[in-house]
Amino acid sequence: METEIKVLDKGFVRLEKYMAEDLDVVNAAKVSFLKRAKTIGEAEICLINFLAENHHTSPFEHTAFKFHVKAPIFIFREWHRHRIASYNEWSARYSELKNEYYIPEPENVRRQIGKPGRYRFELVSHDQAIEFINTLVIACKESFENYQWAIDLGIAKEQARLFLNVNIYSEMIVTLNAHSLMHFIKLRNSPQAQWEIQQYGAALEYFFKEIMPNTYNAFNKFMRNLKNG
Numbered sequence: 347m348e349t350e351i352k353v354l355d356k357g358f359v360r361l362e363k364y365m366a367e368d369l370d371v372v373n374a375a376k377v378s379f380l381k382r383a384k385t386i387g388e389a390e391i392c393l394i395n396f397l398a399e400n401h402h403t404s405p406f407e408h409t410a411f412k413f414h415v416k417a418p419i420f421i422f423r424e425w426h427r428h429r430i431a432s433y434n435e436w437s438a439r440y441s442e443l444k445n446e447y448y449i450p451e452p453e454n455v456r457r458q459i460g461k462p463g464r465y466r467f468e469l470v471s472h473d474q475a476i477e478f479i480n481t482l483v484i485a486c487k488e489s490f491e492n493y494q495w496a497i498d499l500g501i502a503k504e505q506a507r508l509f510l511n512v513n514i515y516s517e518m519i520v521t522l523n524a525h526s527l528m529h530f531i532k533l534r535n536s537p538q539a540q541w542e543i544q545q546y547g548a549a550l551e552y553f554f555k556e557i558m559p560n561t562y563n564a565f566n567k568f569m570r571n572l573k574n575g
């Protein structure tokens with residue numbers, strides 16, 4: 347298994363630590379009968395499927411995944427809406443951020459068509475994409491120059507950062523259990539989510555699939571496409 351996945355142009359998801367395996371789900375459920383399983387066989391896989399199919403979600407919570415994530419601030423803005431997780435983020439009050447901005451590839455600059463909730467996206471022409479990217483690069487350069495100018499002037503970092511754009515990179519530690527992780531993957535590695543956060547959702551999905559393969563299968567079969575839940 348990989349331990350770090352590169353995401354976007356400068357980001358990553360790094361698995362720092364985990365306490366999670368399919369057996370954790372099985373044994374959390376089996377405690378109802380004061381029983382334990384030592385290995386995963388057909389009966390244990392059936393039990394995981396039963397739990398997933400019947401929304402018996404608490405056995406999935408006796409697990410933990412700790413990730414170090416580097417992502418643009420606009421991604422963290424969406425990510426931190428997922429309240430059932432623990433977060434600690436790099437402080438731009440205490441230290442200076444780096445001159446690292448997310449710049450999309452020209453073949454991924456999009457226009458949105460349709461109504462809110464039902465947008466579809468099409469690529470703009472290559473010329474429009476290049477114009478957008480060139481202007482964005484200039485804006486980011488100016489933004490960081492102003493940030494450094496303010497710091498050199500003696501302005502506090504917490505105010506100097508007002509010059510920075512939301513595509514500047516930040517870093518955080520996030521820890522969550524498998525129930526929450528499935529919920530995040532369902533919502534964010536989905537075509538309805540912004541493409542950029544989908545890439546982070548896909549990285550988390552890779553780790554989940556590797557570490558809890560039977561739970562992952564049950565999630566895909568019974569939980570992922572549920573409208574409510």
Ligand SMILES: Cc1cc2nc3c(=O)[nH]c(=O)nc-3n(C[C@H](O)[C@H](O)[C@H](O)COP(=O)(O)OP(=O)(O)OC[C@H]3O[C@@H](n4cnc5c(N)ncnc54)[C@H](O)[C@@H]3O)c2cc1C
Nearest residue numbers: 424426427428429430431526529530533534538539540575
């Ligand atoms: C495609 C998409 C578009 C979005 N657009 C917008 C938008 O335009 N504006 C916007 O503000 N947000 C938007 N969001 C964010 C969205 O509303 C949720 O805040 C976010 O997806 C986190 O989901 P959650 O609350 O289910 O997750 P978590 O916060 O991790 O919560 C997990 C579950 O715990 C329970 N829970 C947690 N807290 C509470 C609580 N206080 N009360 C009751 N139950 C609770 C709920 O069952 C919840 O589903 C969007 C999300 C997506 C995926």
